[in-house]
Amino acid sequence: MARIAPLSGFPELLPAQRVVEREVIASLSQTFELHGFANIETRVVEPLDRLAKGGEIDKEIYVLRRLQADDGADDTGLGMHFDLTVPFSRYVLEHAGHLEFPFRRFQVQPAWRGERPQEGRYRQFTQADVDVVGRDVLPFHHDVEVMAVMVDALDRLPVPPVSFQFNNRKLIQGFYRGLGLADVTAAIRVIDKLDKLPADEVARLLVEQAGATPEQAARCLELATIRVPDTSFVERVRALGVTDELLDEGLAELAAVVEGCSQVDAPSVTVEANLRIARGLDYYTGTVVEIFMRGYERLKSVGGGGRYDALATDGKTTYPGVGVSFGVSRSLLPLIADGVLAGSRPVPSAVLVAVVDEESRGRSTRVATALRRSGVPCEVAPTAQKFGKQIRFADRRGIPWVWFPGEDGEHTVKDIRSGEQVVADPATWTPPVEDLRPRVLTTTTEETTP
């Protein structure tokens, strides 16, 4: 079989790179669990009518058929999920009778989209989602809570500083309504183009597509330029002279979210109110957020989310929810490719147990068993080469320690970085704790993740 080319859009990690992804997922999971969120996984397929809603995404859905179905009916009616929100809302509906509400869950799984691959955009990509869902009601304070959880979670990751940019749909809608705009929905859709089009072009579209007067368009743009790292946006919005009940509610909610997230002890996270964030096509009804990573603004957001008044409904019962998603693949793969993040070694082994000769392999295996009993990951050398070659074998894998079993029970262990060698007992010796597991290295500072 010939040389194998990679499959575009389906990136795979080498073992040392996978160390980074695993540590990040473990860290996220640990934070979510500290905040009382339960982990679930959903099946990767959903009935097509649940996935395809006539939106932009439809043409990116992968549909499953059987290669050779016995009965000729090869279409399964199933497609692969393109996010974790659709399957989660279906999970809530399907299992509602067995869940306690408010239901707090996190989920870390791949999703699939048949889109054109580019940096940060893949056909298979992993996301980490955290949500709270209520039955019929969900108090607003969960908006603050869920966002604060993600602030805490991302602060603990070895990634560059991130910025949470918050807005609130009620604020936008209330402002537009108070302003007397004819078509609020169209206006939101137009304002969402501010990062692609110049301001005067957006103003023109507001007039053309949202029925705004030039004065109204100007005010919409003024609102959208407000971006502050605290609750001073309240004053600035008030200064625009628009009054509306929904606007008041939105201002209060956004202020609470910004204040709550700022109180989290998270030095590598910036929290801002950015009144141009709209998350155009999604069905958010209150809080919205987009997350950006410093130095990687070209990826656009590496995460986002918000409040849905109806994450799911079965006709009788409605399930309001609030959640936020972090793009694990979208953020990590560019960082790994750029060498910003790397695993310290491609193997879990902290120790290579050398083999004197094939006859005494059993003795080396017993040493390894003793080390593992103390929780030390290790492996036995595959061949009884000269010790120099066995040391080089360890060195190529980044294994820091080599153990030499003594014939008469006198063992020695060598730190191959320093060359220091000491007499040791396999039942009691352990390496320094920082050698026990592969670590995540960053180019800025060599950092250890626990």
Place this chain on the structure above:
Amino acid sequence: MARIAPLSGFPELLPAQRVVEREVIASLSQTFELHGFANIETRVVEPLDRLAKGGEIDKEIYVLRRLQADDGADDTGLGMHFDLTVPFSRYVLEHAGHLEFPFRRFQVQPAWRGERPQEGRYRQFTQADVDVVGRDVLPFHHDVEVMAVMVDALDRLPVPPVSFQFNNRKLIQGFYRGLGLADVTAAIRVIDKLDKLPADEVARLLVEQAGATPEQAARCLELATIRVPDTSFVERVRALGVTDELLDEGLAELAAVVEGCSQVDAPSVTVEANLRIARGLDYYTGTVVEIFMRGYERLKSVGGGGRYDALATDGKTTYPGVGVSFGVSRSLLPLIADGVLAGSRPVPSAVLVAVVDEESRGRSTRVATALRRSGVPCEVAPTAQKFGKQIRFADRRGIPWVWFPGEDGEHTVKDIRSGEQVVADPATWTPPVEDLRPRVLTTTTEETTP
């Protein structure tokens, strides 16, 4: 939207059930890492020509097409992997230049097969595979090692006792050849039916399909009935009077595997030589194994594997491998359905921090932050109901502790199982370590997994 029916063959776990699956996967991963195996994940799709090899499995392959491809070319040429061996061998070939050999890896991922669902057989199911792969050569001792690793791994799981039943292809082939059988491959295929057909029927088929004389057929059956928990099979095979070089090699290898695995300190694992195990259609060339779970023999094997002399090849280089796979879904889902395994609670929270009134929610949040700093998973009550209701809220979720923030800094925490309540400081108090995380409960003995 109407009530949602589950999708046959795509089982999903409730949060407390997912605790079991996660703990099992964490335990397996930990053991594999202690033995120096690196984790990788492969993409879930492979080019169809790599999956469909004209075998039985072909008609179970799920093929991907795009729902609405722009160019009408909706077929992607991709299918979902139906095991972890095919993608792993492709991964080795694709990334060989970046891997160190022998390459030791483990992989825990779902796979998909469009087969008829039944107990233990699902359309989406998770497997845990551990393999060692060499470049051109792979010393035999890795057969012993990999099997011993899985023995160690399954012994640490909270599942019923398992039995490893080993055989060796060289032993079978050498015996058949030494016996003068005309068609060795056909004979293996026939003998593999012994668990479905009576012995005399198998004898008849050996004559009919493998060109055996009735005497040869009788000897084949004698060989296949040998099943012992030690290396005494060597004597018994010798007593059948067949001599062959390959047979000798197979006997020595099987004896080494049985002996090596018996030496593992694994009280809940039985190791046997069972000379009827053939793993019919797979391309094994030496060691073969099937794993059975006590009380669940109806599931057939819950794992299996063996030695491939050519796991992968690119024409110039051949990669021999030895590995073994454990069916995580196949074994756990029936145990969970039968109530043999359960999670101790559906939420990670060990503590519910009560809320006195909505005005003081911030105080409760600060208590939670302090507890999390000590590594205590907790959540703040969603509403400021009467304390009795907040306690019942915790009780329904299996949360063992409820924290009452005192107005003047005098906090108390209550064990809602015993009703005992003590004054405590959120900066220093922690619950007993066994309350910190949800545990896996078994019906036989209430057991804790770390």
